[in-house]
Amino acid sequence: MDQQYLLKVICYHQGVLDYADLADIGCGEDVICALDENEVFSVALCNGNKSVIAKTKVRRCKAQQCDGCNDLHLCKFYLFGDCKNSRGRRTCRFGHDLNSEHNSRVLREHKLETLSRQEIRQLLLQNDNSLLPPVCSSYNKGAGLYGNCPDQEGCRRLHVCDRYIRGTCSSGADCNRCHDFFEPHPQRTLQQRGVPNDLMTSMLSTYRNIQAMKNEGAGSAASINRPQSCPPRNTGRRLQEQTAGLCSLGNNVSEQNEICLFFVKGDCKQGEKCWRVHFKMPYKWEVKDGQTWSALPENEVIERDFCDPSKIHSEGSDCVHFDSMSLGFSEVRRLSTVSSVTEPTFVLTTEWAWFWEDEYGKWVQYASIVSGKHRLSSITSEDLEKRYQEDQSAVVKFTAGQQSYELSFRDMTQYNERYGTIRMVRRRPVFVSTVDAQAARSRRNGPRNPSQNFRAVPGFWDKSAIPDIGYRTVTLLSSDRDYQKVQELFNKTMRGFKITSIERVQNRDLWVVFQWKRDLMKKNNGGKNSKELHLFHGTDPKHVDAICRDNFDWRLCGTNGTVYGEGSYFARDAKYSHSYTSDSGVRSMFACRVLVGDYTRGNSDLCRPPPKGEGSPTLYDSCVDNVLNPSIYVVFEKHQVYPEFLIKYDDGVMHWTSSAPAPTKTVSIQSTSLTPKSNQIQATAAATPSKTCFLYSGLLTQPIHFVNETSLISVF
Known part of the structure; x- marks a missing residue:
């Protein structure tokens, strides 16, 4: 370490x-x-x-603008979790972006770039004396309600027992000084500095850390x-040294509401001193009984229902209402581990998915595959969760197709800026079963690498089919949401063809690299998400294994033409990709995630995207056939592609047999002729049995009639 x-x-x-x-x-x-x-x-x-x-040594810069500053340009209210100045359409004058160019440089210089916002907040709270009020020394002297403090109720310093903070107060309940940060004066004093109530429980530990460093320094x-x-x-034992007057740094928290990541993955060395909840699952449902919280017995059943955005209550014996978080007249709460976006290197963090309700009452996940007329949103669930963790009162702007939207975290609604329609939004966790948790826990001794835990892959992947090396395919059921969405995309231009299977390709290494490329393109794009589409690529079955294992190589998969550049070709319409599949038996076509980003029209001389301007070092991300209405996309770097789904289909084989129960005999059609006026195909057979089975293979584009000596069969 x-x-x-x-x-x-x-x-x-x-x-x-x-x-x-x-x-x-x-x-x-x-x-x-x-x-x-x-x-x-x-x-x-x-x-x-x-x-x-x-x-x-890092501090928060208190000036709005300064040159050559080595401190963080950060709003303290944003740091605490809720900046009122950024609500609605208002904008805050101070920084709300830890990833800005300036803040990123400061964090890198002090080797703090791996810390989450919560961890940076804790670090600054106990080091930057401008964030928290000091303890009032006058209050701790003399008798009376306010000690010797001349400002009394109007004092802006903290009225808390100094000995209590040091851990040396022996008076206990008989002490006439305050021992509770939730008492009116200390709570109001902290709130005036922007400290929210959910941080009050950690103030004792923070002030003890401050005092210990002062004494040590x-x-x-x-x-x-x-x-x-x-x-x-x-x-193997604690180092004992003689001392006096120093405090105990044990945590004293009135209410625990977060599950300990160290305990859930194996063991927490803090033991009883840990202020987080010790539980073996990354979530825990509890009901309030009087003044105490009790665990609900159907923990996993309730969680499974809660993960379904279409459900507003659980369906077990304990009917928990999710909107009101209640069970009958009793209050219910859900404890969980921290969000996966804040601790990406830990296992069993909570992955949150974001959904919006369409006009048909269906809940659609952000940036999921296009369904019907709904366009792919420019923002993903992961993007929304990151913004939510940064500022839970923010309003996020994004686009989907030609429409622009605003999503309000405070109201949990999505607003269409053009038509004024408002849609409901829900944030639900990705379900983790007991088996999933045990599988993740068994990997805890592996290297600390994001690619070595389940949080590095989508939560809906089959956890039993994620090999350490290579890939596995998972056949989707026709009732699966992904199956239906891929089928809809395919059928837009391929009606009449029969899908035999849709498989999800689960390749951890390719997915991690794709995520890395997405983040890199976002960074190079000034923090804005690059355009990502679901596109088709038809191929020969002999290339399928290589693509699933190592991604696309245009030298193997793109040898059919390079009219828009020497890269891998992807199509908006499955019909175009169909022409590049093998016509022998079952055909193979990929539905891929493609980071097309900024594009321009390509040409056959290109082996990489052209620069955005003459002499510019910045290149386009991809090339297209038509900038205004692109249907063909060419990417030159395979990391911009993830081969997500493999579609296997045939040419729509159809069989017709007579209704008689006697065995049928297949007839080989030797020749056909089409009469344009009657749309009839006259079939001449080698033999003419009384019971005949006709076989036709092909894409039906108009009504056709098959005729033999005894019957006429119409196909529409």
Whole structure:
């Protein structure tokens, strides 16, 4: 484990970790030995136990504009989770983007780029003294309700017992100072600084971290005597050192509402001191009984129903209403692990999917395959979840086809800017069964790599068919939503052909690279999503395995023509791709995700996209046949494509037999002739049995009549 990952772990644990736990979480001796002289860690002795606290030199810049600044340009209310100045159509004067060019540079320079917004918030809270009010020293002196504080109720400092924060108050309930951050004065003081109520429970730990670093940095008698050499890694016990006056950094949280990622994947070294819920599933449904919360027995059944956006209540014996989060007259809550977008390297985080309700009452996931007249949205569920985690009161703008929309997180509605129609929006988790959780848990000892856990692939993939190397195909049922959507796209231009199967291609490596390319194109596009389409590619069956395993190679799959450039060709219409399939038996066609991005008209001389301007280093992302109405797309980099679905179909073979029960005999048709006026095909057979089976293979484009000596059969 390197120092960067250790910092992430410590920030995840409210900014502090017991020193003795370092070896247990895989921290190397070189890292442990360097802690005492490290700029990002403060080693403090707390309650007889040596602890490591996260620190940083980064601060939040309080100026709106400044040149050469090395601090974060970030709105503190956005950092806390709710900026009122950005609600509706208003815009905040301060930064709301941790990924901006300036903030990205600052985070990289201080090796903080892997931290989530919540982890950066914890780090800044205990290091940037402009974010939280200091403890009022006058309040902690003298007698009376306000001590010696001259400002009394109007004081902007924190009226909380200083000894309580230090962990040395022996008066307990008899202390005449405040021991509760939810009491009116401290709560109001923190709220005036922008601290929301959901952070109140972590304030004690944060203030204790601040106090411990002050004492350690001041070199007081309470500070730590540094060891002369690095202690052996296998001591297995807490290092005991004599001290006085330092606080305990144990967490004291009044209400737990987040499931611990370390416990759910295996074991949490914090034990009872961990402020998160310890539960073996990444979700937990509870009902309030008086003042206590009790687990609902049908946890997985309720979760499965909740993951279905069309359901507003569970269907088990415990009928939980999801809109009101109630069971009868009792309050219900759902605990879960953090969102997968905030901790992408952890297993068993919660993956959230976003849906909107169409005019037929069907719930459609954002950026899912086009269904009917609905166009592919320019924003994905993952994009929405990232924005939601950044600002839960934001209004997100996106497009779908020629329409522009606004999505309000506060109202959970989607607004069409042209027609004024409003659609309901729902955010539901991707279902994880007990079997799924155990499979993910069994992989926890593998390398910490996003491609090594289920969160790196779509939540709807079959978890039992995701090999470490290569690919697996999963045959979809005709009732599956993806099957129906692919079928609709295919049938738009291929009516009369018979789909024999639609298979989902599950290749972890190709998917991870595709996601990486999508993020890179978004970054190069100024943070805006690049255009992504579902397109067709017809091929010979002999190329299917290579495409599923290694993606498209135009030298193998695109040898039929290079009129718009030497790349891989994809079509808007399945009919076009059909002409490049093999005509022997079952045909093969891919329905692919393609990052077409910005495109221009191609030509046969191109082996890569042309530059966007003369002398410009920036290239187009792809080429097309017609810029105004493209139907053919050419991509030159295979990472822009993911071969998502494999369609197998034939030419619409149809059989007709007489109604008589006697056995039929197949007749070979030797010749046919078409009479244009009657639309009849006269078939001359080698033999003329009384019971005949006619076989016709082909795409029917007009009414046709088959005639033999005894009957006339019409086909429409």
